Amino acid sequence: xxxxxxxxxxxxxxxxxxxxxxxxxxxxxxxxxxxxxxxxxxxxxxxxxxxxxxxxxxxxxxxxxxxxxxxxxxxxxxxxxxxxxxxxxxxxxxxxxxxxxxxxxxxxxxxxxxxxxxxxxxxxxxxxxxxxxxxxxxxxxxxxxxxxxxxxxxxxxxxxxxxxxxxxxxxxxxx
Amino acid sequence: xxxxxxxxxxxxxxxxxxxxxxxxxxxxxxxxxxxxxxxxxxxxxxxxxxxxxxxxxxxxxxxxxxxxxxxxxxxxxxxxxxxxxxxxxxxxxxxxxxxxxxxxxxxxxxxxxxxxxxxxxxxxxxxxxxxxxxxxxxxxxxxxxxxxxxxxxxxxxxxxxxxxxxxxxxxxxxx
Amino acid sequence: xxxxxxxxxxxxxxxxxxxxxxxxxxxxxxxxxxxxxxxxxxxxxxxxxxxxxxxxxxxxxxxxxxxxxxxxxxxxxxxxxxxxxxxxxxxxxxxxxxxxxxxxxxxxxxxxxxxxxxxxxxxxxxxxxxxxxxxxxxxxxxxxxxxxxxxxxxxxxxxxxxxxxxxxxxxxxxxxxxxxxxxxxxxxxxxxxxxxxxxxxxxxxxxxxxxxxxxxxxxxxxxxxxxxxxxxxxxxxx
Numbered sequence: 001x002x003x004x005x006x007x008x009x010x011x012x013x014x015x016x017x018x019x020x021x022x023x024x025x026x027x028x029x030x031x032x033x034x035x036x037x038x039x040x041x042x043x044x045x046x047x048x049x050x051x052x053x054x055x056x057x058x059x060x061x062x063x064x065x066x067x068x069x070x071x072x073x074x075x076x077x078x079x080x081x082x083x084x085x086x087x088x089x090x091x092x093x094x095x096x097x098x099x100x101x102x103x104x105x106x107x108x109x110x111x112x113x114x115x116x117x118x119x120x121x122x123x124x125x126x127x128x129x130x131x132x133x134x135x136x137x138x139x140x141x142x143x144x145x146x147x148x149x150x151x152x153x154x155x156x157x158x159x160x161x162x163x164x165x166x167x168x169x170x171x172x173x174x175x
Numbered sequence: 176x177x178x179x180x181x182x183x184x185x186x187x188x189x190x191x192x193x194x195x196x197x198x199x200x201x202x203x204x205x206x207x208x209x210x211x212x213x214x215x216x217x218x219x220x221x222x223x224x225x226x227x228x229x230x231x232x233x234x235x236x237x238x239x240x241x242x243x244x245x246x247x248x249x250x251x252x253x254x255x256x257x258x259x260x261x262x263x264x265x266x267x268x269x270x271x272x273x274x275x276x277x278x279x280x281x282x283x284x285x286x287x288x289x290x291x292x293x294x295x296x297x298x299x300x301x302x303x304x305x306x307x308x309x310x311x312x313x314x315x316x317x318x319x320x321x322x323x324x325x326x327x328x329x330x331x332x333x334x335x336x337x338x339x340x341x342x343x344x345x346x347x348x349x350x
Numbered sequence: 351x352x353x354x355x356x357x358x359x360x361x362x363x364x365x366x367x368x369x370x371x372x373x374x375x376x377x378x379x380x381x382x383x384x385x386x387x388x389x390x391x392x393x394x395x396x397x398x399x400x401x402x403x404x405x406x407x408x409x410x411x412x413x414x415x416x417x418x419x420x421x422x423x424x425x426x427x428x429x430x431x432x433x434x435x436x437x438x439x440x441x442x443x444x445x446x447x448x449x450x451x452x453x454x455x456x457x458x459x460x461x462x463x464x465x466x467x468x469x470x471x472x473x474x475x476x477x478x479x480x481x482x483x484x485x486x487x488x489x490x491x492x493x494x495x496x497x498x499x500x501x502x503x504x505x506x507x508x509x510x511x512x513x514x515x516x517x518x519x520x521x522x523x524x525x526x527x528x529x530x531x532x533x534x535x536x537x538x539x540x541x542x543x544x545x546x547x548x549x550x551x552x553x554x555x556x557x558x559x560x561x562x563x564x565x566x567x568x569x570x571x572x573x574x575x576x577x578x579x580x581x582x583x584x585x586x587x588x
Contacts, residue, residue, distance in 0.1 A: 005229070006230075007228075007229040007230035008229070008230075010230040010231075010232070011229060011230055011231055011232035011247065011250060012250050012253050013232065014231060014232030014233055015232030015233060015246040015247060015250040015253065015254060015471075016232075016253060016254065018193075018232065018233055018244075018246055018320065018473055019246060019257065019258055019471050019473060019474065020257065020258065021258075021474050022255075028257070029285075031256075031268040032253055032256045032257050033253060047237055050230075053182075054180070054183070054186065055181075055182035055183075055185040055186055055225075056185075056186055056189060056233055057185070057186035057188065057189030057190030057191075057193065058189055058190060059185055069193075071190040071193055071194060071222055072186065072190060075186060075187050075190040075191075078187050078190065078191060078207055078208060079190060079194050081207045082191055082194065082195065082199075082203075083194070084208050093288050103557065127375075177562055180379075192525070193473070194475070196475045213354075236470065243472065244407070244472075244473070245470035245471060246470055246471045247470070247471050248466065248470050249469075251468075251469040251470075251471070254471050258471075258474075264464060264465075264468065265464065267361060267457070268361055270457045270460050270461055270464070271361055271453060271454075272458045273451055273460060274456035274457040274459075274460050275453055275456075277456070277460065278453075278456050281378035289446075290364075290408075290446075290449060290450060290453060291361065291362050291364065291450075291453075292362040292363045292364040292365075292407060292411060292450075293361070293362035293363070293407045294407070331462060332464065332467065333463040333464055334463060334466060334467040334470070335463070341459075342459050344452050344455055344456055344459075345452075346452060347449075347452045347456060
């Protein structure tokens with residue numbers, strides 16, 4: 001058992017919630033801080049009360065059995081304004097790669113590289129980050145390479161229903 | 176001009192700093208919120224005072240001409256228990272090379288090699304990959320060699336407000 | 351003197367030289383060059399270093415030291431020395447050492463700053479991923495059916511065999527689309543590519559129609575106009 005000042009516990013809790021990239025359970029925080037879970041629970045409730053005040057822009061929400069720090073919903077318009085100009089258009093290389101994946105999925109990176117004749121590492125990373133493509137399985141055979149396909153988000157962007165709606169998939173699958 | 180409650184401004188500021196992925200300038204915040212820069216400045220100072228309180232785990236630091244939200248240094252031990260920050264410290268060779276570039280910029284690779292007495296090829300590549308240095312022009316004279324300088328990322332890495340914020344070392348800056 | 355350390359603990363010959371000088375509290379402004387050369391060479395001899403490239407940088411310094419030592423031993427004849435100024439052979443090395451010493455100081459400062467900064471952690475945030483979540487319903491600029499078609503066009507232009515194979519495999523369907531386009535040209539002299547589709551078009555249909563379009567252009571039945579990349583494609587009857 002570690003001894004803390006009350007303020008210190010709140011500060012550490014706030015710092016932990018800030019850096020966590022997924023909801024934190026009381027159990028996890030308890031392990032990290034060496035404090036009992038029910039104490040953590042109390043302090044989180046205390047923290048939530050602090051955050052409730054109108055001059056605070058964040059809140060601590062309970063989600064999926066844990067807690068996470070998010071912005072208050074009323075500020076979303078400003079966050080969108082901050083982010084919107086930062087969304088870059090897709091490059092020609094990204095569009096070409098996306099076109100190949102869309103028509104030939106599931107397809108491995110090596111197969112895409114054969115078609116495009118260049119390395120597609122960074123382009124694939126960009127497309128995956130933007131949630132336009134996703135790993136859909138592994139190809140049988142040596143090395144069992146990862147196969148990629150397009151996402152629901154990709155379909156939404158193009159106003160299309162779903163991958164299953166595409167005809168002639170069988171014809172595309174063979175080479 | 177938009178009308179806000181004082182509390183609301185602070186809340187929005189907190190939310191914006193929370194979601195930003197790089198230091199936010201007052202100018203940028205001013206654009207997003209439609210409030211004058213000097214008002215933003217005042218509210219950031221106000222926010223910084225709030226964060227100074229011992230029960231808060233975060234702070235708003237001025238870095239590279241903007242502001243960003245980070246955890247307080249005294250909580251690092253708990254954060255490291257939860258999550259390994261992915262930023263690796265620089266090697267001695269990289270730090271030494273970076274020190275030369277920071278204090279003598281703009282400077283060519285050959286000039287750095289004379290000072291260090293060793294080849295700096297691989298170190299320069301590392302520094303460039305980490306976006307800590309960048310080509311800033313070419314030197315007049317034979318071969319017009321590339322000159323290097325430090326970047327905004329460099330200031331962020333070391334927590335400098337601006338390049339003038341580097342501690343003064345007598346006789347180092349001029350040649 | 352004991353030489354139990356490796357050369358690689360030093361950042362280079364300057365670092366070693368500075369280390370020897372500071373360890374013995376020698377005066378940089380008046381370096382006992384014979385002594386320091388001897389110590390430096392002894393160090394090189396004892397240090398069992400296998401990396402020749404690294405060691406060679408230390409040897410360059412050894413040569414410099416020996417040359418300075420030689421100049422000190424054999425001063426220039428009296429008449430060649432200018433009246434009011436006598437060049438010290440150590441001057442350049444002295445200035446270099448002073449500068450390097452300051453760089454070491456600067457390095458320590460940077461190291462401290464880095465250490466302090468590493469104790470403050472930013473939120474791990476993937477901008478693109480975050481933006482993707484924020485704007486699920488907003489178009490990514492450039493990602494339109496037309497944009498994708500432009501990319502396909504580019505691929506075909508570059509003669510990618512995979513796509514040609516695809517064209518061959520779907521010949522029948524392409525012929526069907528050729529008929530669709532031709533029947534439309536009988537009604538209109540000029541229309542938009544987009545008008546060939548209903549509101550719900552599917553991607554493959556768009557692609558095949560596009561290929562049919564290229565086929566018709568080749569057959570010189572139609573002309574295709576696109577003002578700029580990603581803009582609307584206009585079909586004109588010839």
